[in-house]
Amino acid sequence: xxxxxxxxxxxxxxxxxxxxxxxxxxxxxxxxxxxxxxxxxxxxxxxxxxxxxxxxxxxxxxxxxxxxxxxxxxxxxxxxxxxxxxxxxxxxxxxxxxxxxxxxxxxxxxxxxxxxxxxxxxxxxxxxxxxxxxxxxxxxxxxxxxxxxxxxxxxxxxxxxxxxxxxxxxxxxxxxxxxxxxxxxxxxxxxxxxxxxxxxxxxxxxxxxxxxxxxxxxxxxxxxxxxxxxxxxxxxxxxxxxxxxxxxxxxxxxxxxxxxxxxxxxxxxxxxxxxxxxxxxxxxxxxxxxxxxxxxxxxxxxxxxxxxxxxxxxxxxxxxxxxxxxxxxxxxxxxxxxxxxxxxxxxxxxxxxxxxxxxxxxxxxxxxxxxxxxxxxxxxxxxxxxxxxxxxxxxxxxxxxxxxxxxxxxxxxxxxxxxxxxxxxxxxxxxxxxxxxxxxxxxxxxxxxxxxxxxxxxxxxxxxxxxxxxxxxxxxxxxxxxxxxxxxxxxxxxxxxxxxxxxxxxxxxxxxxxxxxxxxxxxxxxxxxxxxxxxxxxxxxxxxxxxxxxxxxx
Amino acid sequence: xxxxxxxxxxxxxxxxxxxxxxxxxxxxxxxxxxxxxxxxxxxxxxxxxxxxxxxxxxxxxxxxxxxxxxxxxxxxxxxxxxxxxxxxxxxxxxxxxxxxxxxxxxxxxxxxxxxxxxxxxxxxxxxxxxxxxxxxx
Numbered sequence: 248x249x250x251x252x253x254x255x256x257x258x259x260x261x262x263x264x265x266x267x268x269x270x271x272x273x274x275x276x277x278x279x280x281x282x283x284x285x286x287x288x289x290x291x292x293x294x295x296x297x298x299x300x301x302x303x304x305x306x307x308x309x310x311x312x313x314x315x316x317x318x319x320x321x322x323x324x325x326x327x328x329x330x331x332x333x334x335x336x337x338x339x340x341x342x343x344x345x346x347x348x349x350x351x352x353x354x355x356x357x358x359x360x361x362x363x364x365x366x367x368x369x370x371x372x373x374x375x376x377x378x379x380x381x382x383x384x385x386x387x388x389x390x391x392x393x394x395x396x397x398x399x400x401x402x403x404x405x406x407x408x409x410x411x412x413x414x415x416x417x418x419x420x421x422x423x424x425x426x427x428x429x430x431x432x433x434x435x436x437x438x439x440x441x442x443x444x445x446x447x448x449x450x451x452x453x454x455x456x457x458x459x460x461x462x463x464x465x466x467x468x469x470x471x472x473x474x475x476x477x478x479x480x481x482x483x484x485x486x487x488x489x490x491x492x493x494x495x496x497x498x499x500x501x502x503x504x505x506x507x508x509x510x511x512x513x514x515x516x517x518x519x520x521x522x523x524x525x526x527x528x529x530x531x532x533x534x535x536x537x538x539x540x541x542x543x544x545x546x547x548x549x550x551x552x553x554x555x556x557x558x559x560x561x562x563x564x565x566x567x568x569x570x571x572x573x574x575x576x577x578x579x580x581x582x583x584x585x586x587x588x589x590x591x592x593x594x595x596x597x598x599x600x601x602x603x604x605x606x607x608x609x610x611x612x613x614x615x616x617x618x619x620x621x622x623x624x625x626x627x628x629x630x631x632x633x634x635x636x637x638x639x640x641x642x643x644x645x646x647x648x649x650x651x652x653x654x655x656x657x658x659x660x661x662x663x664x665x666x667x668x669x670x671x672x673x674x675x676x677x678x679x680x681x682x683x684x685x686x687x688x689x690x691x692x693x694x695x696x697x698x699x700x701x702x703x704x705x706x707x708x709x710x711x712x713x714x715x716x717x718x719x720x721x722x723x724x725x726x727x728x729x730x731x732x733x734x735x736x737x738x739x740x741x742x743x744x745x746x747x748x749x750x751x752x753x754x755x756x757x758x759x760x761x762x763x764x765x766x767x768x769x770x771x772x773x774x775x776x777x778x779x780x781x782x783x784x785x786x787x788x789x790x791x792x793x794x795x796x797x798x799x800x801x
Numbered sequence: 802x803x804x805x806x807x808x809x810x811x812x813x814x815x816x817x818x819x820x821x822x823x824x825x826x827x828x829x830x831x832x833x834x835x836x837x838x839x840x841x842x843x844x845x846x847x848x849x850x851x852x853x854x855x856x857x858x859x860x861x862x863x864x865x866x867x868x869x870x871x872x873x874x875x876x877x878x879x880x881x882x883x884x885x886x887x888x889x890x891x892x893x894x895x896x897x898x899x900x901x902x903x904x905x906x907x908x909x910x911x912x913x914x915x916x917x918x919x920x921x922x923x924x925x926x927x928x929x930x931x932x933x934x935x936x937x938x
Contacts, residue, residue, distance in 0.1 A: 603882055603893060618884065618891055718868045728843075733834045749839060756846040759856045766863055767876075787845035788809060789853070 251291045253358075254298060254325045255279040256316055258335045262302040272299050275331040282360040283329055294325065308342050320353045328357040333364055340382035347379065401495040404502040412488045413459070414507050422488070422504035428460055429507045435475075435483055436508055436516060443519050445480050484516050537564060538588045538640055539647055545580050546650045553584065566649075582649065591647055591656060592632055592640075594683045599629035602667060609660045609679050617669060624668035639666075645678055654683040713765050720754035727752065758789030805852045812841050820844060827851065874933040877902075877912065883930040887919050894930065 257275040264270050276297070283293045296319070298312040308314075313336075319325050328350070330336055336357070337343050350357060356366040365371040397407050405420040414429035415422035434457070438448045452458075452475050459471040459479065483489075490513045491506035492499045537553035543566050544550050551566040564584035598605045602625035631639055643666065646657040657678050664671035671677075723741075726732055734752075738745040757765075786792050815823060820840045821832040827847050832840060850856075856864070866872060877883060883894040894915055895903040902909045909915050912926025920929070927933040 601882070603884065618886065714867060718864060721864055722868055724843075727833045727835060728830075730831045730833045734836075734839075749836075753839075753842060756842050758849075759854070759860060762856060762864075763860055766860065785842065787812065787842055789849055 249290050251286075251289065252324065252326045253283045253291050253293050253329050254296065254316060254319065254327070255283070255293055255329045256298040256300075256312065256335060257331065258300040258303060258310070258312075260302065260304050270301075272301055275335070278331055279329045279360055282358070291327070293329075304338075308337065308345070317349060320349065320355050323353065325353075325355055327367065328355060330357065330359050332362055333359045335359075340378065340385055344379050344382035344386075347375065398495055401493050402498075402500050404493050404500050404504075406493065406502070406504065410464070412486055413462075413483060414489070415504065418504075420503070422502075424505055424507060431457065431460065432483060432489060432507050435480060436489075436512055439480070439484055439516055440512065440519070443523070445477050445484070448480055449475055449477050481520075484520060487513075489513060536637060537566070537584060538635055538637055539566065539584075539591065539644075542641070542644055543587070543647045543649065546648065548648075551580060551582065551649070554581075555584075580649070587647075587649065587654075588635070590654065590683055591644075592635055594656065594681060595640075595643065595658075596629040596632040598681055599625045599632065599666070605663065606667070606669075608681070609658070609663050610673065610677070611660070611664055611667075611669060611671065621667050621669060624666060628666040656681040656683065716751055717754055717757075717762065717765060720751050723748060723752045724755035753785050756785060756787075758792045760789070761792060805848065808848055809845055812845055815841070871936060872933055873936050874927045877927075877930075877932060883912070883932070885916075885919070885930050892919055 255276050257272045257279070259271045259275075276299075280293050283291050296315075298316045300310040300312040303310045316325070316328065320328075328336075333343075336346060350366075356371075358365045358367065363371075364374060366375055400407055400420070406417060406422050407420075408417070411417050411422060414425060414432040416425050417423075435448060435452070438451060439445065442448060442451075457475075459473060459475050461469055461471040463469050487494050487499050488502070488504075489506060489508040490510050491502050491504060493502040494500075540553040541550075545568060549569060551568055553564065554567045555562050555564045557563070565581050566584055566587060567581045568579035598608075602621050605625070606621070628639070642662045643658055644656055645659055646655075648655045648657070657680050660673060660677040660679055661671040661675055723737060726737060727734065732740075734748050735745055738748045741748065786795070812820070812823075817837040817840075820837055824830075824832040824840065824844055824847075827844065833843070835843070863874075866874060877896045879896055879900055880898050881896050883896070885892050885894075892904065892915075894912065897903060902912060902915065904915045904918075909918075912930055912932075913924065914926070916924035916926045916929035925933060
């Protein structure tokens, strides 16, 4: 049987009675020893060391015997700590949590003999966990209280500690101006307003041996005595402390300390600082990111790398074979980045324009109830893609293969499902391929992408004005054909001149093929409403009409 | 065809009264009260329509719809897909590049046929699939 080494810890707060031959500490230890003895069948045995803290409060962990016990625990000399009551260890939940952490780390349990608190059993550990939750709660409430207090204090303009800004020293809950230091701060502001350049300010100060003054931390450590760096100057220039304000997160409050800089100067400096933000990511940078970097390969599967050439300020981006980089241009490809990127972006966006087809290709199944949602999501996805979203491109596309005959885009099915706001039940790494009618060809010395022909030319929408005339012609002819009205009477009824009725009504005698062409928007470009209505004489024969205006001769 | 050609050529020589007689013979109705040259054109159209076929049913319907201006029907564009939800099921009809109407792995003659198959009642196919819309008054 394993020997279980039990350490008995006893404590008593008051000195009273400790002088007795058999005091409370002895009584505690005796009870504990008896308990340990009763567990002898489990292999328990008490250690000879005595951990007694007489006359010490449970409110603090700074107790010699306890510290000795913790040291022994850390050394692995103890398996179980036995106490009379839990509060002998500590009265503070926070400290208790700390102790338990130490115990856990060392694999030590503890037993309270009169309160049946025994972390060697599951019930004991449950109780312990409950206690720890309360401890955690107490910690968080305390933290909240502190945060609130700090916020409230700052709202009152108090200085809440930390390294005081240059020019000040802590003065209770406020700051006192240190004359010579404040003069340095004013000098820095003056110089920045003069040059508008922090780097120059730093150089001037260093050249004139104006150093950051030596100051001391509350612990007495000295700092300063060296030249200012740019970061320091920036923080001095940006600090609202110098106009007598205290900042708490985004809010600034009127401070209790005196300002060093007047507000007009400070505002002028802020405006100047905002105006020249270094390293800003501008739209031009974003637009020229290589969207397909890392995704694009040639027909042999060799990656094409993003490269660029600069001519003045213009950057020409390409995707090139490694071979070209390595110096063998004969076998290499160099594609204009913008061309291939546009083709890929547009084809993916077009795929999202037609979500049902995309779903079929990706091998997804959908429920009718989801259709509305899928269409909405697909619309958003198509729009995002058209804005050249790099993140979307990288999540959707796993490979773009540019070939001599076609370009294949390998898409992740699960990513497509995610974009369409549906669930993907298939394997996580499933892919499918979109094939672009785009191939590479050599024109002159560079390789170009050529859009394969075979796309239907978009039909022009039907010409509304001709159709209007046509409808009018048929209506008027229907009236005239009944034989109860003359052209003059019809013109009067319609409020137009007689010749207009004649000219328009003639359009009812256009050949059916031309009428079909007009309705379908297929008519020849030269056949417009004006021409039709003004045509002096319409041939009677349909074949003649079609020779003049027809698309298809019958 | 030669007869139609001859008849059309002969129109030019006919007098006003002869034209009215001819109209009556061709259409079986009294001639409208229009000028001789206008009647010549109309008669030519009637003769050709009789011999070669006039406006197709679809074109006549289209013109009638445009004239009434109460509804509008978009033609089903080639290569498009029409979706209609019916009793919780999404039915997808594909219009082929050749204009063929495909649904349930089969070609159909008209959208109305498909609509009837889905619903069991007669529906206007274009209306059922959302191609026919009421125009705002």
